[in-house]
Amino acid sequence: MMKRYECMERLGAQLAEELVILSLGGAVDEWYNAAPHMREGSLFQQQLGCVTGEALGLAIGLPHRRIVSLDTDGGLLFNLGILATLGNESPENLFVVVWDNESYQSIGGPKTHTASGRVNLAEIARGCGIEKAFVVDDLEDFERHCRAGLAAREPYVVVAKTDGILQPGISRKHSDGREDKYTFVRHVEKTEGISIMGPSEHN
């Protein structure tokens, strides 16, 4: 079983200019610590069922830029339909990682449907036409798939089987979703040379 935090460190080491949307739960504080250089370029939103959808919208809006969705088993199961939409839209710049710890970790760890051993999110993705969809449970494999997924010209989904142990000793991100949105939007504005929020007609 991989440690999610170690996976994040491996993925974070490959990122620089990308934009990241991430899910809720323990993964929020872990990503905040595992990839500190990506804090402004990561949208910390805690939006169950919205993560890969928001990432697709961002990928459509910024087709020249690589977008990374850090979803979870519980979050993706909340709206599996997004995989069908991804399959049909086939964005060339969207890499999806699903942290699959087979549990709803943020509320104490009740099992999700992937814990049964029957439900395979990568197979569901493949059934939606996403040919590059894999279940990974080895750290070296995970790193290799990240490299491939970040270079792919088609949707690429990695379901990372990880433990459900929150990395001990890490600091908490103490901002809320509204502040995090502004941080992210200002980063997009700066790096894209555009204006997204404001100014009003009369300041």
Next chain:
Amino acid sequence: MKQEAVDAVITGLKQAGVEVVCYLPDSLLKELYPALDADPDIRTVQVTNEGEGAAICGGVFLSGRRAALIMENSGLRASVEHLARLGLGAGIPVIMIMSHRGDLGENNWWAIPHGITMEPILDALRTPYRIVKQTQEITQAIEDSYTWSYSAYHHSAVVLSGGIVR
């Protein structure tokens, strides 16, 4: 939906700067969807439920482009969770254009809940809306919706009703 109404919606979207439209097709706006698909200036994304469409529109907003979520008003019930998190939680706006199912005159029993629940849900989500029944009011309503949402950073809705959709 008459051609003039279809044209008015598309004109309103373009005047508001919309480049991406997410939709889950419904019957009252059925003439609108192929027109949007055929428009070279608008990228359409068909979704599996309106909540997913709201999330995609939110992502488009974060890219600096403008999106619209087009749906039947029943879609509100499917998207409450997503709209609440995006709008009330983070201030990421989604502009909705929806058909008015279940208004007085409705002759389908299954559509009655759509009319009954629409306004209370919009109110619960603190989402202002304008019910439009005249084709000549569509374009302005869409423009006003974007102006408000990009000032408030919250959702707003234009409800196409009456003779526009019957």
